[in-house]
Amino acid sequence: MFLLLVGVSTGALAASGEPAGYVELKRENFQKEIDGKQVDLYTLTNAKGMVVKITNYGAKVEQILVPDRNGKLGDVALGYEGLDQVMTGQPSMGAFIGRYANRLGGGKFAIDGQQYQASLNDGPNSLHGGKKGSRFVVFDAKQIDPQTVEMRYTYKDGEEGYPGTVPSRVVYKVTDDNALDISFDATTDKPTIVNFTSHVFFNLAGEGNGKILDHRLQVNASAFTPVDSTLITTGEIRPVKDTPLDFTKPQVVGARITSSYDQLGFVKGYDHNFVIDKKPGEYGLMARVAEPVSGRVMEVYGTQPGIQFYSGNFLAGAVPKDQGKGGHLYGLQEAFCLEPQVFPDSANKANFPSPVLRPGETYSGRITYKFLTES
DSSP states (O other): OOOOOOSOOHHHHSOTTSOOOSOOOOGGGGOEEETTEEEOEEEEEOTTOOEEEEETBTTEEEEEEEEOTTSOEEEOBOOOSSHHHHHHSOTTTTEEEOSBOSEEGGGEEEETTEEEEOOOOBTTBEETTSTTSGGGSBOEEEEEETTEEEEEEEEOTTGGGOOSOEEEEEEEEEOTTSEEEEEEEEOOSSOEEOBOEEEOOBOTTOTTSOOSTTOEEEESEEEEEOBOTTSOBOSOOEEOTTSTTOOSSOEEGGGSTTOOOHHHHHHTSOEEEEEESSOTTOOEEEEEEEOTTTOEEEEEEESSSEEEEEOOTTOOOOTTTTBOGGGOBOOTTSOBEEEEESOTTGGGOTTSOOOEEOTTOOEEEEEEEEEEEOO
């Protein structure tokens, strides 16, 4: 038997004698029935006081409380105070993305000579699984223990144009060393394509505390995959050297973000897939981000071949879509995302890692966001 922590008092979690500095999320604000399934808010915690709150609507991470260099907890994940706001807010914010993360050019792909057409929801392209990908569905959830919740969703054959019935599972776990560990797997009864990722929007200074341009980013990647004007990868794998996308050594995010480099112009900042320097399928360090004022550091580990760095270019401070916790209006470049993944449009690029999953195979992966501090 375990203790399910819900409705935790912010005062109890804050440093003694100091204001909490974050909004308490109330479980009842996330409880509702959608499509015949019960939506709820699940709280994960460890002995060190780290807290993560996740709703099974879209398997979305709504809050991550971690300490700064002085031990004071702060909320480093953008999110919403209740399910109604989640449903009218940024659809990708905090979500576990499937069946196919990132973009598919024209929504088209072929497997064994058979052509398929996914739904279009991003101009001429399909983005994050289509019009009703996993961002908009209710996962079946079960809390395993105070640190772990398991969520399952079965993609139907033909759903959003993708072939195959695909039972999937994602397990969120808060570890004792202050990490959010995300493991996932899926199978299929027909050849299909699968690409899952986590789409948490981070600000290590604290959500609602301004832009992320002073964060220092390092990415373990000597190349990236350029995009065209419709944001579809061209198939080229380009060295980052001598470009504003060179994060092989720590760089301030805002230092080159207004460069005239065409890749930054296409996406109004950074929204690119980096080719990670490690063996395929190997679990290893992908990226590291540090915020100078709070001293918070986040390391990203994963098994995937690529990682998408997004600098919050399309946050606009608009109501209701960008109105988050505490009434904060999330504006331009007030968050970043680091999304381990198979390369975008990999289904249409023979030189990219293949996203094809066949009957009898298991697609699986792991993503870890580990939180540290530095002086």
